[in-house]
Amino acid sequence: MRVLALSFLALLAACGTDQPGRLRPPPGPPTGATTIHVPDRLTSIPTGEVDALGRPQRAPCVGCHSLRRPARLPSSVDELDEFHQGLRFVHGGVSCASCHVVGDQDVLHRADGTIIPMVDVLQLCAQCHGPQYRDYLHGAHGGMNGAWDLSSGDRVRNNCVDCHDPHQPAFQPSVPVLPPRDRGVLQGRGAR
Amino acid sequence: MSSPTRRVALKVVGGTLGAGAFAYAARPFVQWASALSVDEVLRRHYKELTPDEMSQILRQLEADTKARYGADVHIEDLPPQEGVSFGYALNLSVCIGCRKCAEACHVENNHDRRTNNSYIRVLEMDQGSFDMERGQVDYDHAVPAPGKYYMPVQCHQCDNAPCVKVCPVEATWKEPDGVVVVDYNWCIGCRYCEAACPYHARRFNWQAPEIPADQINPDQGYLSNRIRPKGVVEKCTFCLHRTRRGQLPACLEACPTGARVFGNLLDPDSEIRWVLEHKRVYVLKEELGTRPRFFYFFDV
Amino acid sequence: MSDHSPDPVDAIDLPRSPTPLPGHHITYLRFLGRGLRLAFTGSWRFYAWMSVLTAIGLVGLNAWGQQLLHGMQVTAMTDHVSWGLYIANFTFGVGLAAGAVMMVIPAYLYDDHDMHDVVIIGEILAVSAIVVCLGFVIVDMGRPDRLWHILPGIGRFHWPVSMLAWDVLVLNGYLLLNLHIVGYLIYMRYLGRRPARRFYLPFVFLSIVWAISIHTVTAFLYQGLGGRPFWNSALLAPRFIVTAFISGPAFVIVLLEVVRRYGGLRFGDGPIVTLSRVMRITVLLNLFMLGSELFTALYAGGAHATSVKYLFFGAHGKHALVPYIWTAVALNVASGVILLSSRSRTSRRWLLAACGCAFVGVYLEKGMGLIIPGFVPSTLHEVVEYTPTLTEWKISAGVWALGLLVLTVALKIGLAVWTGRMRDASTPAPQVAPVDDDAAAEPA
Missing domain, CATH: 3.30.70.20 (Alpha-Beta Plaits)
Incomplete structure (x- = not known):
């Protein structure tokens, strides 16, 4: 019995021949840059046409508006023409003039009249959507790409208008992707 | 009842049939076993591998992926970082x-x-309920659906x-x-x-x-x-x-x-x-x- | 079967006079050799029985090979119901192994002499049942080629934290204990010597405790899982023990009748009376515990009762297990009724019917009826059902056939020695004349 017990203990002692655990040094100070993405829709508009390779064609705003500067902003979406036709507008009680500046397609104006460049649209949204802006500043709203550890790389923050259509900011219903097709579902006795 | 010779003959026939049946039955088993490599079967636990052994295994896995899936891949074993949780x-x-x-x-x-x-796995839940019993994973309608x-x-x-x-x-x-x-x-x-x-x-x-x-x-x-x-x-x-x-x-x-x-x-x-x-x-x-x-x- | 051809082994002309004893291992090897010969010789019925079992075993082996080759996609298991028929059978098998101890307890703890005459059968049953359990664990593994990982000291044995590691320990320990006891007692009887108490009695008492432990650990395997409300009940281990003491005695009673008929072993009615008394209690106790579980789940209701509702009545339009469980309940109730009526005491046939009902009832309730509802609904409350595939049935039948092969061979050798038909050349002939049955141990 004693021999048995001893050999059992010896066997147990043979376990744990682990290599020493390896750890890499901790993250250093943030060196990577955080930039805010500038989506195409801030500088161009889809034409509804595709090029020879089937890619959708976009027209830069400046292409038309450098020549054509409307004298006033429309009072409703029905008045829009050309590429802007069919624009849907569902955004609280604001109007075109709440944000856009007549005669200049590259800028927006804040409620206090300050002019800001179109690419700084975040500042405009922040005026009304304070909690979202606060969360955004803390990385808890809006999402991002790249590095969580800024000592290892750069980070690109999503712009408000990457996810939200400024004229209709609520998410529109879409068909979900990748339906579950695992065993059980495949066998036709699937999940509810 | 039965003469010794008949008995022996029956046994021989039975034994041969049995061996044949065994060989047939074991065929998929043998096929499976022969596809195993000794290295693979005897490979030790992750924590017991020296860095050299690990890099050898990584290269082996890359070669296996190439042979099996036809893709060139790079497999790494990056250790965790201090001060990160x-x-x-x-x-x-x-x-x-x-x-x-x-x-x-x-x-x-x-x-x-x-x-x-x-x-x-994404569960579609009823607004106002936290009962997963009423959740659903294979929804296929447009989302977000009202009331969910x-x-x-x-x-x-x-x-x-x-x-x-x-x-x-x-x-x-x-x-x-x-x-x-x-x-x-x-x-x-x-x-x-x-x-x-x-x-x-x-x-x-x-x-x-x-x-x-x-x-x-x-x-x-x-x-x-x-x-x-x-x-x-x-x-x-x-x-x-x-x-x-x-x-x-x-x-x-x-x-x-x-x-x-x-x-x-x-x-x-x-x-x-x-x-x-x-x-x-x-x-x-x-x-x-x-x-x-x-x-x-x-x-x- | 009227001709009295002597047992083939006994026909070998061995000197009957006391001869100088050859070395111990030579004697032992000769014992093994004779046992092996005995395992391959017998009546036509023995051959038929062994051939059928071998054939089923080979079908199982082939199916297992297919499963290894193509992966476990050939089973009906899913990520939702990740254990199925194999683990259900495993659980039941552990109960059978533990239940066999119901012969050991009266024989050694209560000095029941009648039981003592046949206790070896219980120990042999325990060994065979453990073989079945280990078989089911192995066929359930996705990577049996890595079996060595689970060997203590050689692989990485996650003991004492993992309940499965405990299970490996207690199951193999129980196997070794019983192999030792059975092997030692039979060998001593073969040599015609009195077994030395210190070489087996401590192990017998240890095996009694151990038998309870194997089934407790197996219950802990399930009841320790907080995420599975159906299993996460303190009543599971007691219920396992109680059902073990149904299925074990039920099987043994049938086995004793078979052995009495074909095995050439003479024994009184004592063992069967004792075992049926045990069953009379455990069958009722099990029904009571079942009622208690049902009440707890259904009276309070809520999401945690869904598994119980699914099992007994179906849930969310799925009810694959409803026929299983009601059959089980009906059989368990029937066995209880028969055992309580005086018929079971007077009629062997009624007693055997009760045993059959109880055995199948527990098999259904504790097998599929326990394992599958643990997974339905899944932890995210998806309801995915499970019905075993043909491959799973084949493999399961194969494992049971293997267990019955082991049981048959062990009983044949054991009983041949026990009845004095196979003994060492120097052993005096037993006082009791060997029975006149040429067909040796042949449970069918």
Whole structure:
């Protein structure tokens, strides 16, 4: 019995021949840059046409508006023409003039009249959507790409208008992707 | 009754038939056994491998992937970082249930294409109810649907992980950075961890994954997204082949609503810490005492 | 079967006079050799029985090979129901192994002499049942080529944390204990010597405690899982023990009748009376515990009761297990009724019917009826059903056939020695004349 017990203990002692655990040094100070993405829709508009390779064609705003500067902003979406036709507008009680500046397609104006460049649209949204802006500043709203550890790389923050259509900011219903097709579902006795 | 010679003859015939039947019956077994390599069968546990042995195994795995799947991949074994402990939070107020995260996981982690496998399961829940009994995972209508909210569930990387506790061979354990990993070369496929996990986070390879060569993600980790062998268990690792290099997990980048927040719990300035300190946060099935590192929160 | 051809082994002309004893291992090897010969010789019925079992075993082996080759996709298990028929059978098998101790307890703890005459049968049953259990664990593994990982000291044995590691320990320990006891007692009887108490009695008492432990550990395997409300009940281990003491005695009673008929062993009615008394209690106790579980789940209701509702009535339009469980309940109730009526005491046929009902009832209730509802609904409350595939049935039948082969061979050798038909050349002929049955141990 004693021999048995001893050999059992010896066997147990043979376990744990682990290599020493390896750890890499901790993250250093943030060196990577955080930039805010500038989506195409801030500088161009889809034409509804595709090029020879089937890619959708976009027209830069400046292409038309450098020549054509409307004298006033429309009072409703029905008045829009050309590429802007069919624009849907569902955004609280604001109007075109709440944000856009007549005669200049590259800028927006804040409620206090300050002019800001179109690419700084975040500042405009922040005026009304304070909690979202606060969360955004803390990385808890809006999402991002790249590095969580800024000592290892750069980070690109999503712009408000990457996810939200400024004229209709609520998410529109879409068909979900990748339906579950695992065993059980495949066998036709699937999940509810 | 029967003469000795007849008896012997019967025995000989019976024995021959028996041997023949045995040889026939054992054929698939022999076929399986002959496909095993001695090296593979005798390979030791992840924690016992020296760096040299590990790099040899990594090259071997790369060669195997090339031979089997026809893809050139790079497999790394990146150790955890000091001072890093991962945490993940998900905003239920904004999730729309589009399953883009599940899809990104599917692509990133080289999942079997036939089964649409993913480490993320998205539940469509009834507004005003927290009863998963009324949840649904295979919804196929446009989302977000009125009266519904959505709750993606993936591995919670529990600090008191039932799956780690039950594994009889230590094939799954918690890494210093908080991620629960599986050594696919050590798992014996008993699936006890699958029974133990309260979050349906584990998947078993009922067959070898099928992925076309051009769809294979070549950036692979030994403990994460390398193509798994059949007969072993796998799970979400917070994309550790990405996150240990400082990159964000694939599911976070794919989220179109920015519902996901990931980071280092030990860094007081991290986004995840801000969420935990300022939002209404809860963990799923807290009463089970699993102490998850995956948090749900609401916008307030 | 009227001709009295002597047992083939006994026909070998061995010197009957006391000869100088050859070395111990030579004697032992000769014992093994004779045992092996005995395992391959017998009446036509023995051959038929062994051939049928071998054939089923080979079908199982072939199916297992297919499963290894193609992966476990050939089973009906899913990530939702990740254990199925194999683990259900495993659980039942552990109960059978533990239940066999119901012969050992009266024989050694209560000095029941009648039971003592046949206790070896219980120990042989325990060995065979453990073989079945280990078989089911191995066929359930995705990677049996990595079996060595689970060997203590050689692989990485997650002990004492993992309940499965405990199970490996207690099951193999129980196997070794019983192999030692059975092997030692039979060998001593073969040599015609009195077994030395210190070489087996401590192990017998240890095996009694151990038998309870194997089934307790197996219950802990399930009841320790907080995420599975159906299993996460303190009543599970007591219920396992109680059902073990139904299925074990039920099987043994049938086995004793078979052995009485074909095995050439003479024994009184004592053992069967004792075992049926045990069953009379455990069958009722099990029904009571079942009622208690049902009440707890259904009276409170809520999501945690869904598994119970699914099992007994179906849930969310799925009800694959409803026929199983009601059959089980009906059989358990029937066995209880028969055992309580005086018929079971007067009629062997009624007693055997009760045993059959109880055995099948417990098999259904504790097998599929316990394992599958643990997974339905899943932890995210998805309802995915499970019905075993043909491959799973084939493999399961194969494992049971293997167990019955082991049981038959062990009983044949054991009884041949026990009745004095096979003994060492120097052993005096037994006082009791060997019975005149040429067909040796042949449970059918």
